[in-house]
Amino acid sequence: MTWRFEIYETLASTSDFCRERAEAGEKTRLAVLARRQSAARGSRGRTWESGEGNLAFSFLFHAPETASFRSILPYLAGLALYDGLVEAAALSPDECQQLHLKWPNDLLLNSHKMAGILIETGVVSATVCWVVIGIGVNLQKAPTLTERKVVAFSALKPPPEPQLCAESILRAFDKWWNEWQKEGEATLWKAWLKRAHPLGTRLILERHGKRTSGRFAGLDVQGRLLLTQDDGTVTSVVTGDVICE
Numbered sequence: 001m002t003w004r005f006e007i008y009e010t011l012a013s014t015s016d017f018c019r020e021r022a023e024a025g026e027k028t029r030l031a032v033l034a035r036r037q038s039a040a041r042g043s044r045g046r047t048w049e050s051g052e053g054n055l056a057f058s059f060l061f062h063a064p065e066t067a068s069f070r071s072i073l074p075y076l077a078g079l080a081l082y083d084g085l086v087e088a089a090a091l092s093p094d095e096c097q098q099l100h101l102k103w104p105n106d107l108l109l110n111s112h113k114m115a116g117i118l119i120e121t122g123v124v125s126a127t128v129c130w131v132v133i134g135i136g137v138n139l140q141k142a143p144t145l146t147e148r149k150v151v152a153f154s155a156l157k158p159p160p161e162p163q164l165c166a167e168s169i170l171r172a173f174d175k176w177w178n179e180w181q182k183e184g185e186a187t188l189w190k191a192w193l194k195r196a197h198p199l200g201t202r203l204i205l206e207r208h209g210k211r212t213s214g215r216f217a218g219l220d221v222q223g224r225l226l227l228t229q230d231d232g233t234v235t236s237v238v239t240g241d242v243i244c245e
Contacts, residue, residue, distance in 0.1 A: 014058035015134035053140030084169030112151035207240035
């Protein structure tokens with residue numbers, strides 16, 4: 001089944017637009033791209049600037065309403081973003097080494113945030129949910145932020161067109177969806193780890209108003225982040241905000 005693609009010059013937010021369509025009963029596999037967003041959103045209520053030439057893209061689909069499916073969503077989205085961008089930009093193996101996925105929903109270029117993912121879900125029926133995955137990529141230009149370091153893909157090489165990126169991301173998403181259905185969730189954990197920041201990377205975990213420092217120790221069998229704290233304690237993390245030191 002193909003994706004139904006809609007392109008707009010300006011939207012307030014592609015994710016808001018898709019969510020409204022989902023709540024109105026929109027069918028599965030709708031993809032929406034905006035050349036500009038006037039009120040884009042990031043994760044945890046943050047704003048996300050989306051200037052012209054950058055990727056502002058969301059897609060809506062229906063999925064099983066299960067806790068196990070919800071646990072793999074960030075990994076499906078992250079793999080699709082990483083592999084889609086690699087394909088669209090025809091990155092070499094050396095260039096790929098400069099890209100890393102950061103748990104749970106960021107893509108880094110040389111340790112600086114380049115792209116983010118926003119995932120929202122709702123109820124279709126007792127067994128089916130709708131999912132909207134919003135993806136923003138600084139292709140041409142990165143915003144100026146005081147709280148974190150950000151970068152644009154153009155710092156690596158001339159960026160591909162936003163629509164080409166979106167189409168490649170959807171192909172990669174379908175590929176990983178099929179892999180998950182055939183091989184199970186462990187194949188997603190393994191693939192995600194290959195594209196993530198290296199084991200041992202210093203991380204700061206922010207949750208419940210507290211900060212915990214440690215080193216990235218991989219994922220557990222349920223896909224939760226493992227953080228080895230400075231005192232040697234290994235913490236399994238379900239939710240939180242992670243910063244690479």
